[in-house]
Amino acid sequence: MLIQTRRLTKRYPGVTALDQVDFDLAAGEVHVLFGENGAGKSTLIALLSGAGTPTSGTIEIDGAPVAFESVAEAQAHGIFTVFQEFSLIPTMSVAQNILLGREPRRGPFIDTRALKARAREVLAGLEFDLPVDQPVSRLSRAAQQMVEIAKAFVGAPRVLILDEPTASLSDHEVDHLFKFILRARARGVGIIYISHRIQEFARIGDRVTVLRDGARIDTVPVAGTSEARLVEMMAGRAIAEIYPKIARRPGKELLRVEDLRAAGVAGVDLTLRAGEVVGLAGLVGSGKSRLVRTIMGLQPPSAGRVTLNGAEITGLSTAAVMARGLHYLSPDRKAEGLILTRSARDNIGIDLAMSPAFRRAGWIDAGAVRRQVSQTAGRVELSPDYLPRPVSQLSGGNQQKVLFAKCFARPAQVYLLDEPTVGVDMGTRAALYQLIRQLAEAGNAVLVVSSDLPEVMNLSHRLLVMAHGRLRADLEGPAIAEDQVLKHFFDEAESEHAG
Structure with missing residues (x-):
C-alpha cells in the first residue's frame, strides 16, 4: 500500500476525535472518505498531511512507519492537501502562488521569466488553462482550486487529498475537475477524496471508507454499494428516516408570480399556497436561482408581476419584500x-x-x-x-x-430556500429537513430550490422543473419520479439546441 494507518487515534481534552482508525490507500486509486460533520474526516486528513500529530497509532508509507512534525515533512514524503478553504495570496499572480517558496532565482533575485515558464509547464502538464500573470483574486472559485492543485503538483505528489472540492463548483466545473482526477489516478497518484455528495462517488471513486463518531464503520467498494447503504452506515439509520413525511394541508394562495421576466428568467408563472412545500429543480444555468432573486428584489424584473397576499410587490427592495412576509435563504451563506x-x-x-x-x-x-x-x-x-x-x-x-x-x-409567510443543505452532511440534513417540515405544517408556504434531485423529490408536495429560464413541468404525486424530471431537464435543452 502507498499509505496505511494502523489504530490511528487522536484525543483532545474531553473528546476522542479519531478512535483507532485503520485506513489505506493504493497508488492509482481514488479512496473516498465519507461521514457526517464531526465524524473524524478532518482529523484523519490533518494527521496524514502533517497538520497534527496522533495520540497513538501509526502512519506507514510504502510499509515503513513515518512521523510528521509539520506539513512540510508530509509534503517531503509526497503528501499534498487541497483544503476547502484555500491558502492563496489574492494579490499575487497565478505563477507567484504556484511557486511560492520555490521560486527560481538568478543570484539573489527571483527569475521572473523562469518562474512564469515553470508555472506554464506545470499548468500544461495538468491541462489547466490559466493566465499565469493574472492575480488569483480575479479568478473564479474553480480556477483558484486549479491553482491550489497546481501548487501540489510542483512537488510531484504521490498522495493528493481533496477536501470537499466540488462544494462551490458548477456542473461544468465539476466535470473538468473529475477529468483531472481520473488523469491523475491513471498516472499512479493516490487520491483521498472527501465529499458529502454521494452521487459523485460512482463517477470517480474506487473504495469508500465511512467514519462515524471518530471510528471507522467500514470500507466498501464503490461498485455494488448503494447510496442507501452508505447513508445508513454514515448516519446509523435508514435513508427512509432522513426525509420526513410532511403533512400537506394546502390553504390559501400566498404568492403568485405572473409572466415574470428578468436576466435568465423568460416568463415564469407560479403559485405557492400555505401549508405546501414546492420544489424547484433544474440544471446549473436553468434560471432557478435567478427567479428567486428576482422575486426577492435582488435583481430587477423587466416585466411581469409578483403578488403576496394579493398585494403587488414587484420590483420592491429586498428589505421591503422581507418586511411584507417573505424570507430568503441564500445558497452562499458566507457571502450573503x-x-x-x-x-x-x-x-x-x-x-x-x-x-x-x-x-x-x-x-x-x-x-x-x-x-x-x-x-x-x-x-x-x-x-x-x-x-x-x-x-x-x-x-x-x-x-x-x-x-x-x-x-x-x-415572522414570515413564504420561505424561499435556495440550496438549503449545501455543504452539510446527511445527519445535519435530516435535522434541517425537520425544520422545513415545521415551517410548512405551521401554515407557511415553502419553496425549496435545490440541485440535489433526491432532496427536492423527497421533500416536495409539488415539483417544478425549470430549464432555460422557463418552467417546463409542474409534477405531483407519482409523477415526481427521476425519469420524468430528467426528461424535462433535457427535452428543453434539445429543443433549444434544435431551434
Whole structure:
C-alpha cells in the first residue's frame, strides 16, 4: 500500500476525535472518505498531511512507519492537501502562488521569466488553462482550486487529498475537475477524496471508507454499494428516516408570480399556497436561482408581476419584500447569509432587534432578544456553546443551522430556500429537513430550490422543473419520479439546441 494507518487515534481534552482508525490507500486509486460533520474526516486528513500529530497509532508509507512534525515533512514524503478553504495570496499572480517558496532565482533575485515558464509547464502538464500573470483574486472559485492543485503538483505528489472540492463548483466545473482526477489516478497518484455528495462517488471513486463518531464503520467498494447503504452506515439509520413525511394541508394562495421576466428568467408563472412545500429543480444555468432573486428584489424584473397576499410587490427592495412576509435563504451563506466576524448570537439576534416586538420606548430590549435567541437556537438544535463563537469558526452544518434560526427569528409567510443543505452532511440534513417540515405544517408556504434531485423529490408536495429560464413541468404525486424530471431537464435543452 502507498499509505496505511494502523489504530490511528487522536484525543483532545474531553473528546476522542479519531478512535483507532485503520485506513489505506493504493497508488492509482481514488479512496473516498465519507461521514457526517464531526465524524473524524478532518482529523484523519490533518494527521496524514502533517497538520497534527496522533495520540497513538501509526502512519506507514510504502510499509515503513513515518512521523510528521509539520506539513512540510508530509509534503517531503509526497503528501499534498487541497483544503476547502484555500491558502492563496489574492494579490499575487497565478505563477507567484504556484511557486511560492520555490521560486527560481538568478543570484539573489527571483527569475521572473523562469518562474512564469515553470508555472506554464506545470499548468500544461495538468491541462489547466490559466493566465499565469493574472492575480488569483480575479479568478473564479474553480480556477483558484486549479491553482491550489497546481501548487501540489510542483512537488510531484504521490498522495493528493481533496477536501470537499466540488462544494462551490458548477456542473461544468465539476466535470473538468473529475477529468483531472481520473488523469491523475491513471498516472499512479493516490487520491483521498472527501465529499458529502454521494452521487459523485460512482463517477470517480474506487473504495469508500465511512467514519462515524471518530471510528471507522467500514470500507466498501464503490461498485455494488448503494447510496442507501452508505447513508445508513454514515448516519446509523435508514435513508427512509432522513426525509420526513410532511403533512400537506394546502390553504390559501400566498404568492403568485405572473409572466415574470428578468436576466435568465423568460416568463415564469407560479403559485405557492400555505401549508405546501414546492420544489424547484433544474440544471446549473436553468434560471432557478435567478427567479428567486428576482422575486426577492435582488435583481430587477423587466416585466411581469409578483403578488403576496394579493398585494403587488414587484420590483420592491429586498428589505421591503422581507418586511411584507417573505424570507430568503441564500445558497452562499458566507457571502450573503451571515456576518462571519460576528457571533452566532449576533447573527440570529440582528433580525430580532429590527422587530418592534423587541423594542421598549425606542430602545432594543437586549434581554428579551437574548432569551429569544437562545430559544430559537434550541429549536434548530444549535448547541448553546456555539452562540458566543464567531460563525466563521463553526462547521458548515452549524453555520447552516444559524441561517435556519434566522428563518424563525423574524415572522414570515413564504420561505424561499435556495440550496438549503449545501455543504452539510446527511445527519445535519435530516435535522434541517425537520425544520422545513415545521415551517410548512405551521401554515407557511415553502419553496425549496435545490440541485440535489433526491432532496427536492423527497421533500416536495409539488415539483417544478425549470430549464432555460422557463418552467417546463409542474409534477405531483407519482409523477415526481427521476425519469420524468430528467426528461424535462433535457427535452428543453434539445429543443433549444434544435431551434
